[in-house]
């Protein structure tokens with residue numbers, strides 16, 4: 001049980017009349033990359049928000065490193081070693097890129113003092129390839145760079161669990177390739193990752209395991225091979241068998 | 253190097269304050285000293301407000317409540333309890349800080365316009381309370397027995413001494429705002445200003461950080477209030493809680509540049525200078541508040557980040573030299 005970093009047990013979330021998540025259950029072993037896929041509006045981001053303490057679940061329980069975190073505030077989870085990026089990037093616009101990333105280090109798992117945080121931030125900026133932009137204001141970055149900034153800020157927290165929400169969306173193919181390498185390199189550092197993604201070949205390529213959500217329900221779970229061959233996934237999620245075929249070709 | 257660059261911003265700010273202090277000493281005119289007192293007071297209030305408004309992004313329209321409450325508590329201790337000015341200053345600051353701390357839990361969860369409205373409501377509520385609070389003289393207020401000044405060497409000495417204390421409080425406000433701005437805590441406040449939800453996800457303990465910011469922004473105004481009314485010799489609800497002073501403080505912070513250490517100093521100096529000119533002019537004499545409204549509009553439309561913010565945008569390197 002020790003190496004399960006996250007346990008999601010029967011989690012549901014209702015918004016007014018809308019059931020955004022229904023009885024989602026899975027265990028996440030430390031050190032893995034778990035892909036989270038599903039059509040638009042399936043509840044993927046909502047699941048992140050519930051895990052991350054932005055919303056309390058309507059039912060169910062979440063354990064992080066063996067501790068019940070169901071009703072913890074999001075900043076407490078940050079201190080415990082959970083970090084995330086946002087699907088709609090949230091750069092702190094009028095702060096410099098360096099300050100954005102220093103914040104991650106200052107208020108993350110290691111609660112670093114400013115001088116240390118600056119060192120960490122510069123290392124991480126180097127790692128994600130934003131080092132030359134350190135002194136620019138965050139708002140002056142382009143979309144791809146803002147995605148990297150989100151990632152850098154999360155990484156500077158030295159998290160144990162990293163939630164990545166569509167970090168590839170809006171990137172061109174070469175940027176995607178670069179980002180995929182970055183994600184793999186993050187796993188090399190021993191950080192567990194859950195990754196939401198619509199770019200299929202990329203998510204199939206990096207994930208150890210995947211979960212598929214559809215209308216808030218978990219309709220499949222397994223290795224990339226199992227997922228692309230799962231008829232229910234092809235039916236409910238991909239809908240179009242053509243896409244499924246393409247996916248499998250991309251796999252090979 | 254970057255340490256030196258950063259402390260340069262503080263030294264420069266303190267030099268500006270020092271200039272204002274030295275000016276009446278040089279001219280040896282009591283009226284200049286009074287003008288300098290008013291400017292220093294404006295700087296101290298604006299620099300304090302800036303911690304909440306400029307760093308944290310919470311617009312307090314009723315910040316003068318801390319000045320008024322500190323004034324009342326200090327005045328009461330001096331005139332009724334025969335305490336010294338020093339006790340009054342500490343108690344005024346403590347009362348203001350305590351009020352901010354208590355209010356923090358109630359109104360800091362409100363965002364944007366709701367928070368701003370709540371601060372106005374609180375100013376009016378405290379004023380109404382004191383209006384009915386007999387120990388503080390109710391609607392009539394309180395007068396100081398001028399015999400008290402004898403303990404400090406007479407009225408002339410009191411005016412000298414209060415000037416120096418005002419200078420000290422102003423310097424303290426500037427140093428405090430610099431220390432906050434360059435600290436980890438301050439970086440957390442800036443994150444709240446930029447995006448409170450993101451700050452929380454990053455790990456900033458937002459309720460606590462906001463409360464500390466609110467308390468820090470209230471203490472020096474409370475002390476200034478205690479000092480001001482001691483010198484003034486009387487206090488009443490109308491001169492302790494003037495809402496338009498709150499708005500003037502906001503104009504000063506925004507004119508100079510919200511969120512910068514130098515901004516409130518520059519803004520307060522410029523605004524008071526302009527106000528002085530207008531007051532002499534018979535045409536503008538009665539519409540100076542309208543003028544501050546127009547200035548505010550002009551700032552919002554043309555230099556939303558204030559003078560220092562505008563300079564930062566123009567010359568990004570200045571951002572580090574003048575934080």
Ligand SMILES: Nc1ncnc2c1ncn2[C@@H]1O[C@H](COP(=O)(O)OP(=O)(O)OP(=O)(O)O)[C@@H](O)[C@H]1O
Pocket residue numbers: 015018020038039040041042043044045046047087
């Ligand atoms: N705060 C909220 N209030 C009300 N409804 C919400 C809220 N957040 C999400 N929803 C709804 O919940 C459902 C799931 O949304 P969610 O953002 O989790 O989908 P998603 O799987 O991330 O989709 P996408 O791939 O488009 O990002 C949607 O119908 C959405 O409109």
Ligand SMILES: [Mg+2]
Pocket residue numbers: 044045046087
């Ligand atoms: Mg989403």
